[in-house]
Amino acid sequence: MTDKGIQTVVDRFNEKNTSGFLASQSIGGNVEFGLVWPDKDYHIMADVSPYLFYFIKDKKGKCIGAVLDMNQDLHGYVTPPARKKGYLTNAFINFIFPHLARSRRVQRVTINRDDIGDVNYAASLASATRSGFKVVGQEGAMTICLLNLAKYKKAPVRLVNEGMSFERMAELRKDLNLHALGLWQILAEVETKLGISKESRALKRMIDELQKYRGYKLEDTLHEYLENKDRKSKWN
Numbered sequence: 001m002t003d004k005g006i007q008t009v010v011d012r013f014n015e016k017n018t019s020g021f022l023a024s025q026s027i028g029g030n031v032e033f034g035l036v037w038p039d040k041d042y043h044i045m046a047d048v049s050p051y052l053f054y055f056i057k058d059k060k061g062k063c064i065g066a067v068l069d070m071n072q073d074l075h076g077y078v079t080p081p082a083r084k085k086g087y088l089t090n091a092f093i094n095f096i097f098p099h100l101a102r103s104r105r106v107q108r109v110t111i112n113r114d115d116i117g118d119v120n121y122a123a124s125l126a127s128a129t130r131s132g133f134k135v136v137g138q139e140g141a142m143t144i145c146l147l148n149l150a151k152y153k154k155a156p157v158r159l160v161n162e163g164m165s166f167e168r169m170a171e172l173r174k175d176l177n178l179h180a181l182g183l184w185q186i187l188a189e190v191e192t193k194l195g196i197s198k199e200s201r202a203l204k205r206m207i208d209e210l211q212k213y214r215g216y217k218l219e220d221t222l223h224e225y226l227e228n229k230d231r232k233s234k235w236n
Contacts, residue, residue, distance in 0.1 A: 006077040026160035031095040098155035114141040
């Protein structure tokens with residue numbers, strides 16, 4: 001994803017009501033971790049897994065940058081007015097690295113001079129080294145950096161679940177109902193045209209399980225969340 005693409009995601013985060021889908025939660029301080037599905041045609045055969053993002057906010061809560069987690073690489077971006085203020089380095093060291101350390105031991109980043117130009121290359125390399133990355137190789141115009149996340153393994157990560165209303169839960173159950181209906185229709189066509197098979201029986205079991213969430217299991221999570229929240233407030 002290009003800087004322009006990440007800027008679009010940043011704008012989506014700030015608008016809170018745009019095309020596509022974005023869900024995020026605070027991991028501490030001014031950083032949120034989120035899953036993003038862009039606005040594209042999923043009727044075609046394509047990967048439907050989300051993009052993984054870290055969103056960086058200023059003191060007013062406005063998103064001023066983001067880091068795309070591609071597992072084997074990170075793509076950090078800060079909007080021009082917020083650059084050279086330490087936002088990215090602070091987010092990496094205090095919040096993003098501890099969160100990444102929960103799922104991996106080493107993080108790799110690459111910086112390509114041909115893609116971003118000399119000025120941006122120098123700024124990106126400086127930001128990476130300030131954050132603790134070490135240059136370990138060079139492949140043409142691309143500099144390869146690595147960071148051992150071991151020292152962040154025990155750093156606290158404060159995940160915040162902000163909750164939702166019963167009205168929103170009702171909307172989600174309606175959405176789930178539509179998905180269940182779609183699967184039923186797929187199963188019906190497969191079995192009437194091709195016959196019952198091991199695979200169609202597996203799909204039927206999946207639908208049966210989904211029906212439980214459509215009916216009551218999904219709402220149970222909200223009740224459990226509220227009960228735990230009430231219990232914690234009484235102890236504090």
